[in-house]
Amino acid sequence: MTLSVGDTAPDFTLNDSDRQPFTLSEHRGSPVLVVFYPFAFSGICTGELCQLRDELGTYTDAGVRVVAVSCDPAPALKAWKTEQGFDFPLLSDFWPHGEVAKAYGAFFETAGMANRGTFLVDAEGKVAFAEVNGPGDARAQSGWKDAVAALAS
Structure with a gap:
């Protein structure tokens, strides 16, 4: 089941592309x-994340930390981050496979991958x-931007 507005976001710790842990609850505040x-x-993923990269200031200027999560292993994420110049963490939900995506209701079980889920915590x-x-x-990233603007006001 997908999370809804008002739900408590499940905490998680995932390694980024450099195998450094990122814990959601450490960013409370x-x-x-x-x-x-x-x-x-x-x-499609490259297009979406490149747009996010190019418009990152929209989020960071509002005090929002951006992280992107897939079920890819960390070495693949590191290569992609380097190739595309992403300036935000790419987190690996590789093992246990897709557990964080499942907790957020954003896992496509039949294909063993994350769906395109977006959650502003x-x-x-x-x-x-x-x-x-x-x-x-x-x-369409306009919904994310509107939600960020609403939080910032």
């Missing part, structure tokens, strides 16, 4: 945008925005 995506190096750890699209459905 600041909002965090958690962006799940199916696979590194795939077309507010400073208190509550979900302020939630959206889950299927793997082939690119997201």
Whole structure:
């Protein structure tokens, strides 16, 4: 079941592309945008995350930390991050496979990958925005931006 606005965001610790741990609860006091995506190096995912990279200031200027999560292993994420110049953490939900995506209701069980789930977690750890699209459905990021603007006001 997908999380809804007002739900407490499940805490998690995942390693980033440099195998450094990122724990959601350690960022309480600041909002965090958690962006799940199916696979590194795939077309739609590259387009979405490059747009996020190019518009990162929209989020960081509002005090929002951005992290992107897939079920890819850390070495693949490191190569993709380097290739694309992403300036936000890419987190690996590789093992136990997809457990964080499952906790957020953003796991596509049949294919063993994350769906396109986006969750804005507010400073208190509550979900302020939630959206889950299927793997082939690119997201419009305007909803995320509107939710960030609402938190900032």
